[in-house]
Amino acid sequence: MDQKTEAEIVIRVLKGDRQAYALLVEEYKTPIYNLAYRMTNNVEDAEDMAQETFLRSFRELSRYDTNRRFYTWLYTISLNLIRNYLKKTGFRKNDSRNANVSSDVETIALREADDADMSHKDREKQIEICLQKLSTELRELLVLRFYQGLSFEEIAVITGLSQSAVKMRVYRGLEKLRKYIQKM
């Protein structure tokens, strides 16, 4: 969906055609849900976060600047919700999740002693586990860049950081991710 179409849909919604908003939900539900899933590592929480993101954006639609891509705005809303959610509930969850992660890690480490023999699926799982150990800020950037496939420029718009700051943090995140994987 291009920017012009998005802007037209938003105008229709603001004029009272509420059902037109379904087009935007349909278009962006998968990336928003996946972002929430990668951040919370929980299917139910991810769905709640995604629903909340679309509800919040609907409520605040009059504030949406049509010169900006809709999805960047949506991502900003989503990240704020996720951040708040993790701050409120994530601390304890992370503790228990990290405990699970440790046992998962040991299982994988025992099962797959040699890196070279690791299957692609196992590597994928390993990265997912180690990703949860990263700080929320670094994890977000890695998810946006690599799982969501956004450009550094788009991430800079979403997060309000400069492009070089995004690159630096992504680099730092990858470094940490590598360290965690090597420790496994």
Place this chain on the structure above:
Amino acid sequence: MFKDEEEKLMHFRDLTEIMENTGQKKIHDNFTAKVMSRISEESETSRSFSFRRLFSTNLKFGFQYSVTRTECAFYFFLTGFFYFILGLIMMIGLPLPAVMQNNGWLSIQPLFGLLLSVELTAIGINVYKNGDSAFHLVRAGTLLYAALIILNGWLGVLYIKVPVVIIFTAVFSVTGLIIAVLLGLAIDHYHQETIFSEVRG
């Protein structure tokens, strides 16, 4: 500098490729229907007041960019400070002609200025501390501020019979209302601060 960073990222190609090729999780088909039904439920129960709608115009004025929580709070603090200084000046006492010295309306003006100052500062604190969740209250507070300005101006016109003072009161009230509109526009342009706002360049 950028090229250097990209080269650094190339060292992690093995990790990034796996992440890039990981499939997207599918969400169930009735997700959109669920969101839309929640929107319908919400829309029926609440209709939020918007200054932008009230003062809707095709003219290009106001805030070009989104206003962050800190900026929005700052505008309220600044306006509150303005009324605080105004209230203090009036309290210390400007020389008034003898005919006006017993005027009830004039005697409450310092207190009125301080009252507005307290109200606007409280709104500013509310915005700064609670952000998004405070905005219904903040809108109501801004409307109250506008209502107090109108009421005060109206009372002033009723109580003071001196034409010059009436003009002065009218100008003062209109200025107050313009400030109220600008604060309202700031609220309408409010956009959540991103999680990285504190390190934004």
